[in-house]
Amino acid sequence: MTTVVSDAPPAAGAIATEADARLHLAAVYRLLAHYGMDDTIFTHASVRVPGESDTFLINPYGLLFGEITPSSLVKMSYDGELRGPSNYPANAAGYVIHSAVLQARPEISCAVHTHTRAGIALSCLEEGLLPLNQFALEFHGKVGYHDYEGVALDMDEQERLGRDLGAHPVLILRNHGLLTVGHTPAAAFYLMYYLEQAARVQMDVLATGRPYRLPPEAVARHTAGQFSTSTDPTRTGLRMWPAMLRLLDETQPGWRN
Numbered sequence: 001m002t003t004v005v006s007d008a009p010p011a012a013g014a015i016a017t018e019a020d021a022r023l024h025l026a027a028v029y030r031l032l033a034h035y036g037m038d039d040t041i042f043t044h045a046s047v048r049v050p051g052e053s054d055t056f057l058i059n060p061y062g063l064l065f066g067e068i069t070p071s072s073l074v075k076m077s078y079d080g081e082l083r084g085p086s087n088y089p090a091n092a093a094g095y096v097i098h099s100a101v102l103q104a105r106p107e108i109s110c111a112v113h114t115h116t117r118a119g120i121a122l123s124c125l126e127e128g129l130l131p132l133n134q135f136a137l138e139f140h141g142k143v144g145y146h147d148y149e150g151v152a153l154d155m156d157e158q159e160r161l162g163r164d165l166g167a168h169p170v171l172i173l174r175n176h177g178l179l180t181v182g183h184t185p186a187a188a189f190y191l192m193y194y195l196e197q198a199a200r201v202q203m204d205v206l207a208t209g210r211p212y213r214l215p216p217e218a219v220a221r222h223t224a225g226q227f228s229t230s231t232d233p234t235r236t237g238l239r240m241w242p243a244m245l246r247l248l249d250e251t252q253p254g255w256r257n
């Protein structure tokens with residue numbers, strides 16, 4: 001029997017214009033809210049503005065993630081200046097974290113940061129993310145760790161954030177939360193969604209107090225190599241992104257405004 005598998009990903013997550021960047025970043029915020037990964041008005045996701053070397057978009061500080069639309073996103077420079085009119089300021093810690101990682105990693109366009117219960121719990125564990133299940137194995141060998149320094153308001157923390165992220169798609173902010181970066185908003189959301197699932201499963205397993213079994217290291221490495229995060233990170237998340245946009249169209253009328 002011949003099985004035909006298409007490797008061509010849809011281009012639905014591609015970003016060519018500022019309008020694209022605004023639409024897909026707004027989708028990230030709405031999806032974080034939909035899946036219970038928001039933290040009232042706090043935490044943040046960002047995307048570079050195409051064609052501009054020194055600007056990025058971030059949430060208007062004061063809106064719930066479920067209220068954010070493409071037009072409400074705030075444009076900032078890497079120097080911390082607001083560009084263009086906005087009824088809201090930007091979050092200072094968001095500026096420090098996102099300008100740090102976007103400048104440290106020129107090839108990525110989007111960063112997502114969360115404060116979920118499972119993500120913060122995981123960030124408090126000495127051992128960090130364990131290669132415990134298939135969700136976690138995608139990230140095996142691809143996780144950086146950043147020690148807690150207080151609320152991220154000091155500009156000199158930027159160098160250490162970039163250093164600790166290194167070339168990884170994932171940074172666990174110890175005692176604080178999770179951060180992912182991707183070539184597209186679709187990628188950064190996909191990585192965060194599955195990192196969150198891995199964190200939830202790990203905390204559930206540890207809560208049982210029962211002995212747990214890890215796959216052999218060779219199997220863990222093999223599995224990590226099977227995901228697009230290893231084979232072609234530019235495609236990460238693109239397969240599921242059209243379905244995510246359909247979900248928003250069906251459940252959150254007006255999100256594209």
Ligand SMILES: [Zn+2]
Binds near residue numbers: 115177
């Ligand atoms: Zn935070």
